[in-house]
Amino acid sequence: MYSKDGEHYFIVDAHIALWDARPENQLNIHGKQFIDCFYDYHRNLSPESEQWTYEEYLYQGGERLMKDLFTDGYVDHAIFQPAHLGAFYRNGFGQTEEAFALARRHPDKLTYNHCWDPRHEQAGLDQLRRDAERFGLKGVKLYTAEWQGDSRGYKLDDPWSYRYLEACQELGIRNIHIHKGPTIRPLDRDAFDVADIDKVATDFTGLNFVVEHCGLPRLEDFCWIATQEPNVHAGLAVAMPFIHTRPRYFAQIIGELLYWLDENRIQFSSDYALWTPRWLVEAFVDFQIPDDMTEYAPLTVAQKKKILGLNAAAMYDLPVPEQLRLPREEPQAVAVA
Amino acid sequence: MVTEEEAFAALHTVVDPELDEPITDLGFVRSLDVDGPNVTVHLRLPTSFCAPNFAYLMASDAKDALTALPGVGRAEVWLDDHHDSEVINRGLAEDAGYRGTFGAEAEHDLDELRLTFRRKAHTAAMERALTQLLRADPRLSEEDLHDVTIADLPEGAQTEGLLRRREALGLGTGPAEPVLVDDHGAPYPREEVPLRLRFARSIRISIDGNAHFCRGLLRTRYPGSGEDQAPRAPEPFSTTTVRTKAS
Numbered sequence: 171m172y173s174k175d176g177e178h179y180f181i182v183d184a185h186i187a188l189w190d191a192r193p194e195n196q197l198n199i200h201g202k203q204f205i206d207c208f209y210d211y212h213r214n215l216s217p218e219s220e221q222w223t224y225e226e227y228l229y230q231g232g233e234r235l236m237k238d239l240f241t242d243g244y245v246d247h248a249i250f251q252p253a254h255l256g257a258f259y260r261n262g263f264g265q266t267e268e269a270f271a272l273a274r275r276h277p278d279k280l281t282y283n284h285c286w287d288p289r290h291e292q293a294g295l296d297q298l299r300r301d302a303e304r305f306g307l308k309g310v311k312l313y314t315a316e317w318q319g320d321s322r323g324y325k326l327d328d329p330w331s332y333r334y335l336e337a338c339q340e341l342g343i344r345n346i347h348i349h350k351g352p353t354i355r356p357l358d359r360d361a362f363d364v365a366d367i368d369k370v371a372t373d374f375t376g377l378n379f380v381v382e383h384c385g386l387p388r389l390e391d392f393c394w395i396a397t398q399e400p401n402v403h404a405g406l407a408v409a410m411p412f413i414h415t416r417p418r419y420f421a422q423i424i425g426e427l428l429y430w431l432d433e434n435r436i437q438f439s440s441d442y443a444l445w446t447p448r449w450l451v452e453a454f455v456d457f458q459i460p461d462d463m464t465e466y467a468p469l470t471v472a473q474k475k476k477i478l479g480l481n482a483a484a485m486y487d488l489p490v491p492e493q494l495r496l497p498r499e500e501p502q503a504v505a506v507a
Numbered sequence: 508m509v510t511e512e513e514a515f516a517a518l519h520t521v522v523d524p525e526l527d528e529p530i531t532d533l534g535f536v537r538s539l540d541v542d543g544p545n546v547t548v549h550l551r552l553p554t555s556f557c558a559p560n561f562a563y564l565m566a567s568d569a570k571d572a573l574t575a576l577p578g579v580g581r582a583e584v585w586l587d588d589h590h591d592s593e594v595i596n597r598g599l600a601e602d603a604g605y606r607g608t609f610g611a612e613a614e615h616d617l618d619e620l621r622l623t624f625r626r627k628a629h630t631a632a633m634e635r636a637l638t639q640l641l642r643a644d645p646r647l648s649e650e651d652l653h654d655v656t657i658a659d660l661p662e663g664a665q666t667e668g669l670l671r672r673r674e675a676l677g678l679g680t681g682p683a684e685p686v687l688v689d690d691h692g693a694p695y696p697r698e699e700v701p702l703r704l705r706f707a708r709s710i711r712i713s714i715d716g717n718a719h720f721c722r723g724l725l726r727t728r729y730p731g732s733g734e735d736q737a738p739r740a741p742e743p744f745s746t747t748t749v750r751t752k753a754s
Contacts, residue, residue, distance in 0.1 A: 203555035203590055210554065214720075214727040322612070357560040358614050360623055387525070387717045390627075390709035416719055422712045429705065465708075 171494065172244035172478075174455050177471050180494040182482035183248040183447050185347070185382060185407040185439035188235055188269040190261065192228045200317075201258040212444055215411035220449050230443050232272045240279060243440070243447035246479065247488050249281045251311035251347050251382070257318065270305060281486060283309040283347065288330035289318045295330075295337060302341040308486055309345030310338065315361075326366040332373075339376050345485055347380045347405060350388075362388045364395060371399040378485055380437060383408035384427060393430035403485075404431055406477070407441035413453045421459045425466030433473045437482045454478065472496055509578040511541045517572040518548065524624035525561055526718040527631065533718075534725050534736035535565065537587060544580030546573050551587050551732070553724035559591040563608060564617055566599055626690045629672040631714050633686060634707035636660055636669045649701040653694065658682035715739075 172179045191205035209227050230238070239245040250273065252264025266284070273280040282305050286298050301307060315323045324331065326348070338346065350362055364385050371379050384404035385392020396402040404427050412420040427436050438454065440447035455474060459466045475496060483490050518539070519531045530536060530550070537549040550566055566586045573582035586595050598608025606613040637652050640660065657680065660666040670680045678684075678692040685694040687703060695703045718739060726733040 200555075200590055207554040207556050210724055210727045214723045320611075357563075357609055357612050358617060359620055361558040361560060387713065387720075389713040389716070390706065393709050394706065412716075412720075415723065416716070419712070419716045419719060422716070426709050426712060430709070 171246055172451050172455060174452075177455075177475075178494055179244075179451070179455065179475055180479040180483060180490050181243075181245045181247075181447070181451055182438065182479040182486075182488065183239060183243070183245045183440050183442060184380070184437040184482040185251045185405055186235070186239065186248045186442040187250065187252060187263075188230065188232065188265050188272065189253075189263050189443065190229045190265050191259070191263065195259050195261055197258055197260050201255075204255065204258050204263070208444055211408070215415050216445060217414050217449060220446060227443070232268060235272070235442070236276070236279075238446050238448075239440075239442060244451045245279075245447050247279055247281065247483070247486075248442070249283055249309065249482070249486065251283050251309075251349075252285050253311065253313045253349070254285050254287070254316065255313075257316070281308065281488075283307065283311050283345075285311050285313065286334055287316055287318060288324055288328055288334050289321060291330055295333060298334060298337055299341065302343060307341070307343045309347060310343055311347045311349065313349045315350070323361075327369045331370070335370060335374050335377065339374060344376070345378045345380060347382055349382045349407075350385065360388070364388055364391050367402065368395045368399060371395070371402050375401055377401065378403055380405045380485075382439075384423065384436075386423075389423065389426060393426055396435065397430045402431075403435040403437060403481075405437050405439055407439045408444070410438065410440065410450045410454070411445050413450065413457055417457070418460060418463075420457070421463055421466065424469065425459060425463065428466070428469075428473070433476050434481055436477045437485075438478045451478065508544055509541060509546065509576055511539060513576060513578075514539055514541055514546050514548075514573060517576050518569055520572050521565060521568045523561065523565055523721075524621060524628075525558075525714075526721060527624070527628040527714055528718060528739055530565055530569065532737040532739065533722060534729075534732045536735065537729075544578060545583075546576075546579055546581070547583045547585070548573065549585045549587050551725070551729060552589055553721045553728060555588060555590045557589065559589070559595065559609075560617060560620060562586055562589055562591065563595050563598070563605060564621070566595055567605070570599055625672070625675050627710050627714065629669075629676050629678070629690070630707045631711035632665075632669040632672045633688070634704065634711040636665050637686060637704065638708070639665050649704055650697055652687050652704060653685075653697045653700045655686045656682060657684050657686060660686065 172181055191201065196202055205228060209224060212227065213221055239248050250269045252266065252269065255263035270282045273282040284301050284305050284307055286294055288294065314325065348367060350364060364381065367379055367381060378401050380403040381392055382405040384406060386409060396404065409423050412423065440450050457469065459468050480490065480496065515531065518536055519529050521530045522528065523530055523533055526533065535550050535552060537551040540547045548569060550569065552562060566584050570582055570584040573579055584599050586592050589595065594608060605617055637655065640655065641647055673680050676690070678688065687700060688694050722736055
């Protein structure tokens with residue numbers, strides 16, 4: 171919980187990771203390139219006081235995670251969204267066993283989402299059923315640019331993706347978080363294209379599709395889809411830290427999202443350990459649309475409360491203490507199913 | 508023989524299609540060596556994981572622009588520090604073309620990709636010009652933009668940028684041409700104008716935001732590269748930039 175000026179905010183960090191990118195876990199040069207890319211994101215967008223050393227960045231471990239999120243970071247509940255990256259890291263990038271064990275120790279604080287890859291076809295589908303039971307899955311994280319053998323990515327509207335999404339619907343895994351990365355076959359078209367999300371959102375109305383970093387770098391395509399598909403949501407991973415380095419750009423992102431979607435379909439996240447939640451929560455509560463941007467309405471306290479936690483809490487059925495809820499006349503996020 | 512200035516000017520015509528800016532202004536040219544008739548260029552990008560199709564487009568466009576210069580004997584272009592550097596550099600050295608470079612990952616060509624981003628660049632330029640007009644005249648409503656023609660636009664970088672992008676799409680640039688048009692040059696119905704303007708704005712925000720981010724990431728990745736970057740043409744309103752320690 172975060173309190174400021176007499177207002178209390180329930181905080182859900184909807185996209186976190188427990189990763190291991192240390193050299194001994196790197197499988198090849200791409201493992202180093204990948205974490206270096208993340209570290210440059212971190213250095214470029216974090217305030218100087220929040221910057222970590224490279225060694226700290228390679229691996230955090232559970233204890234550090236608990237401190238950064240819950241002791242220092244005002245977070246009430248956080249959701250693991252692991253990326254496997256088996257082509258880059260020996261034991262994967264997201265640490266499944268470590269993260270799941272942590273979530274079991276702190277079920278009130280942590281939810282573990284797992285990942286799947288439709289290119290594993292039937293074997294992966296069988297595994298998904300076992301994983302759903304073992305982890306008690308409410309959601310999954312999909313990284314469409316994952317490398318797998320000769321393939322460097324998949325689409326959500328591939329035939330096997332459909333079978334996995336059908337299984338999710340059947341198993342009650344309602345929340346599908348999607349990270350669109352580059353490199354998708356064929357290379358002829360825009361690799362960040364989000365048109366496949368449009369298709370599956372129409373065909374799977376019983377599922378929520380949370381598009382991480384709100385479609386960036388294709389904010390416009392994402393907004394155009396989300397305005398037509400009520401089960402498409404915006405995750406603010408990667409977009410949040412612009413609040414510090416590019417506050418006017420951040421204002422435009424939030425302004426556009428509120429215009430094209432609505433305040434019930436936007437979710438805060440720090441994208442830990444890319445960034446840490448403390449300064450992001452503080453900055454967001456203090457944030458306001460600049461006066462000269464008359465095309466956007468000012469942000470209200472109720473909107474901030476929804477974005478910082480109440481929307482994701484509704485989607486994941488997380489209990490919110492009475493005093494942190496909004497008055498009844500303001501309807502909260504209506505997640506499907 | 509060719510001069511370094513001529514070679515740099517040739518590289519200045521190469522545009523990052525996604526960011527709609529010359530690779531020279533973005534700081535993507537890491538080094539340029541001219542030795543008699545031979546030119547060697549190294550390119551660098553903000554991350555190892557920038558989309559390989561865009562990386563290839565810029566590198567092959569750079570090679571084409573240099574090769575087309577009178578007096579150039581051999582032009583070599585190298586893409587540094589990218590996850591696909593090996594594949595792309597081999598393709599460039601062998602003049603293998605897009606399909607020859609990427610093999611089975613390429614289906615046809617990159618023409619459609621180029622067209623998609625030319626259209627986005629035009630839509631963003633249209634929004635820049637129209638928003639400038641709206642801000643300058645508070646009596647003008649969004650729907651009034653339906654009647655704005657090229658003759659109504661003030662002279663300056665904003666309008667020139669729009670005309671250039673219209674030309675690139677084969678759209679007319681005469682004074683009577685309507686400004687707010689679709690990708691094929693057709694105006695929208697009056698009642699759709701506010702929505703179309705909003706959508707154009709989201710494209711402009713996306714391109715500008717990505718360009719800011721990519722510039723910053725390049726400075727973080729390659730200390731000192733900021734000195735090679737030139738700011739983009741003036742925007743409708745200023746953008747606050749706080750430099751972090753690393754940038």
